[in-house]
Amino acid sequence: MFECRLPKAKVLKQIMDALKDLIKEAVWDVSAQGLSLQSMDSSHVSLVQVTLKAEGFDSFRCDRNIALGVNMDTMQKLLRCASNDDNITLKADDNGDLLTMVFENPNGDKTSEFEMKLMDLDIEQLGIPDQEYSCTVKMPSNEFQHICRDLQNIGESVKLTIVKGGVDFSAYGDIGHAKIHLTERANVDDEKDAVTVDISEPVNLTFALRYLNFFTKATPLSGQVSLEISPDVPLVVGYEIEDLGHVKYFLAPKIDQEDDE
Amino acid sequence: MFECRLPKAKVLKQIMDALKDLIKEAVWDVSAQGLSLQSMDSSHVSLVQVTLKAEGFDSFRCDRNIALGVNMDTMQKLLRCASNDDNITLKADDNGDLLTMVFENPNGDKTSEFEMKLMDLDIEQLGIPDQEYSCTVKMPSNEFQHICRDLQNIGESVKLTIVKGGVDFSAYGDIGHAKIHLTERANVDDEKDAVTVDISEPVNLTFALRYLNFFTKATPLSGQVSLEISPDVPLVVGYEIEDLGHVKYFLAPKIDQEDDE
Amino acid sequence: MFECRLPKAKVLKQIMDALKDLIKEAVWDVSAQGLSLQSMDSSHVSLVQVTLKAEGFDSFRCDRNIALGVNMDTMQKLLRCASNDDNITLKADDNGDLLTMVFENPNGDKTSEFEMKLMDLDIEQLGIPDQEYSCTVKMPSNEFQHICRDLQNIGESVKLTIVKGGVDFSAYGDIGHAKIHLTERANVDDEKDAVTVDISEPVNLTFALRYLNFFTKATPLSGQVSLEISPDVPLVVGYEIEDLGHVKYFLAPKIDQEDDE
Numbered sequence: 001m002f003e004c005r006l007p008k009a010k011v012l013k014q015i016m017d018a019l020k021d022l023i024k025e026a027v028w029d030v031s032a033q034g035l036s037l038q039s040m041d042s043s044h045v046s047l048v049q050v051t052l053k054a055e056g057f058d059s060f061r062c063d064r065n066i067a068l069g070v071n072m073d074t075m076q077k078l079l080r081c082a083s084n085d086d087n088i089t090l091k092a093d094d095n096g097d098l099l100t101m102v103f104e105n106p107n108g109d110k111t112s113e114f115e116m117k118l119m120d121l122d123i124e125q126l127g128i129p130d131q132e133y134s135c136t137v138k139m140p141s142n143e144f145q146h147i148c149r150d151l152q153n154i155g156e157s158v159k160l161t162i163v164k165g166g167v168d169f170s171a172y173g174d175i176g177h178a179k180i181h182l183t184e185r186a187n188v189d190d191e192k193d194a195v196t197v198d199i200s201e202p203v204n205l206t207f208a209l210r211y212l213n214f215f216t217k218a219t220p221l222s223g224q225v226s227l228e229i230s231p232d233v234p235l236v237v238g239y240e241i242e243d244l245g246h247v248k249y250f251l252a253p254k255i256d257q258e259d260d261e
Numbered sequence: 262m263f264e265c266r267l268p269k270a271k272v273l274k275q276i277m278d279a280l281k282d283l284i285k286e287a288v289w290d291v292s293a294q295g296l297s298l299q300s301m302d303s304s305h306v307s308l309v310q311v312t313l314k315a316e317g318f319d320s321f322r323c324d325r326n327i328a329l330g331v332n333m334d335t336m337q338k339l340l341r342c343a344s345n346d347d348n349i350t351l352k353a354d355d356n357g358d359l360l361t362m363v364f365e366n367p368n369g370d371k372t373s374e375f376e377m378k379l380m381d382l383d384i385e386q387l388g389i390p391d392q393e394y395s396c397t398v399k400m401p402s403n404e405f406q407h408i409c410r411d412l413q414n415i416g417e418s419v420k421l422t423i424v425k426g427g428v429d430f431s432a433y434g435d436i437g438h439a440k441i442h443l444t445e446r447a448n449v450d451d452e453k454d455a456v457t458v459d460i461s462e463p464v465n466l467t468f469a470l471r472y473l474n475f476f477t478k479a480t481p482l483s484g485q486v487s488l489e490i491s492p493d494v495p496l497v498v499g500y501e502i503e504d505l506g507h508v509k510y511f512l513a514p515k516i517d518q519e520d521d522e
Numbered sequence: 523m524f525e526c527r528l529p530k531a532k533v534l535k536q537i538m539d540a541l542k543d544l545i546k547e548a549v550w551d552v553s554a555q556g557l558s559l560q561s562m563d564s565s566h567v568s569l570v571q572v573t574l575k576a577e578g579f580d581s582f583r584c585d586r587n588i589a590l591g592v593n594m595d596t597m598q599k600l601l602r603c604a605s606n607d608d609n610i611t612l613k614a615d616d617n618g619d620l621l622t623m624v625f626e627n628p629n630g631d632k633t634s635e636f637e638m639k640l641m642d643l644d645i646e647q648l649g650i651p652d653q654e655y656s657c658t659v660k661m662p663s664n665e666f667q668h669i670c671r672d673l674q675n676i677g678e679s680v681k682l683t684i685v686k687g688g689v690d691f692s693a694y695g696d697i698g699h700a701k702i703h704l705t706e707r708a709n710v711d712d713e714k715d716a717v718t719v720d721i722s723e724p725v726n727l728t729f730a731l732r733y734l735n736f737f738t739k740a741t742p743l744s745g746q747v748s749l750e751i752s753p754d755v756p757l758v759v760g761y762e763i764e765d766l767g768h769v770k771y772f773l774a775p776k777i778d779q780e781d782d783e
Contacts, residue, residue, distance in 0.1 A: 074436045081411035081439070098437070109444040109456070116437040150603035175596045176620070176638040183631040195631070335697045342672035342700070359698070370705040370717070377698040
């Protein structure tokens, strides 16, 4: 039997919002360690990986590892019926074909119980190797979202040029050229406004804006986003979920003419 | 001659919002007692009934009973031209084919006068018999609206199960099953947050969510909604308009398998 | 070489919003006096004229007169990438085919540089003769916007009847008739709430609401709008931009039956 409880439905709603445009169906793997999900997007270009640690929940019980195959759209639709402040309980039997979600309002006089049918999904898990990255950029997640959205007006790709002390985001297109420069920003009142660049060697790589814009749907989950980047390996766009886990997206660089400006 | 005046256009705008998706044309019956309207919805499934008492107006004069046939869409469009705080005057001659609406802003330097053409409508009035109901539920109108909207994600119908102390709203569909339980709620800071269940015998009836969702367009009119319900007679969904009257909707229960869960 | 700087991108964004639905391509004429633009709308019915004076900028340098042909949609798209509080610099070489726009955030650690390709446009400038007008009405710009929007629900045209002390806006249509009367309003707390009517002879002219509603896209630029009106010449709808210049729209009256009510 599996049963877990979160004090606020909001975080689970935000996680579904962060995933639903990328993936249609996915498997939540449940173990004593917590919940996790890994899936290629529906066009098999990027990968998303979610970890929610057992100790981040109000209560968490999992007697045997189980796999919950869900239609993401349905799960999001049902979670939308929860108010942000409702507490939420997820339950499933070891061999059942239902996921039960219970939402309870703060003063306890409204309880909503949803039973969602599970799907038999056969999804292959890719191993994600541990990796050292040449650069790690941390920046306000909403600033990253704006930049990706703005540059999509110009072109299909963004070139990330990371050097000591700053980052350039450039895009080319029929209507012109754009370069957004962000300088490291350390002395800030609010930690989430910081921009930090941790670099062992400069990088200069190009990525598809279409996918970065999908990833920024996770913006409400975290004040900061981290970009981990090295030549020849996928970029990692990571959002930490306070005390609970993370959502990470992986996207391989474009290998075309990224050096001619 | 008919002439009446309300201090705020807002309430009349809200009434039109509450009616307009259900009915395309209707007759406002004007008498010395006030304004009233009764109409089946355009697919002849539900019935709506509005009463606005003469004593709720700033001034009300009606020399002879008259019937004002209006296109609801047109009347709503014109009322939208009034600001919420404008005072509003309705005028019609006894044998005229025009309804005049005058909106005046609070400091009196802007006056808008709209003359709307009336229609010759032949609408049969149904008698609505006085009725004792097995159960009367009163609850926050926005909570009822949320429940009806949420359950429409699951199925086409909602089953209302009313017992002493609480109400269950259940829905079934391809994606699963939902049950929302509301417990009676008496000690509240704000009267409109209360949930009360007045019951002489338990009921268990099923209704089309499509129509309940039309009815909840009246939510802005009143903090509370009342559900009056008895076996074999239409449900009454009622919204009181403070000091002025009410909007009531009538909907017959579905007679299919409402008892197998 | 041309280079100018504004402390807030907001005003330039608002100007583009005010123009973009009317004109697809236009030429910004740059001289030592400032920036100006004049263009017929794409259906050649109305005319728009913009003046931004050199002295209204933080800095302004123009060595030789140049003409910058721009696609309005592209320019607006790029300006939308600026935050309202960013300062903005425009730059162009004397014989170049690029307009460079640089946005810098207030604390100076984010710089966005956009290079927009210019177009070779051959646009004929109409002389706008200096003119005395029979009436000048000044009123809150958002009130004018509401009136034009409301009356479009009734008919295609508005008749302006201006007499000493007030203005009538009337419209006729299949659903009825509307007349909105505005009285002169002098004693107001906020200057932008005033309604003033300056009149040498009464006028009574009819205009296409479709175009007036395009013009009111300039509403955010100014708290007040001015209507300058005389028989047989185009109405001027003007929005002053504080310390910087103005946007003016010209629209000829309709010559059909404007006098039979």
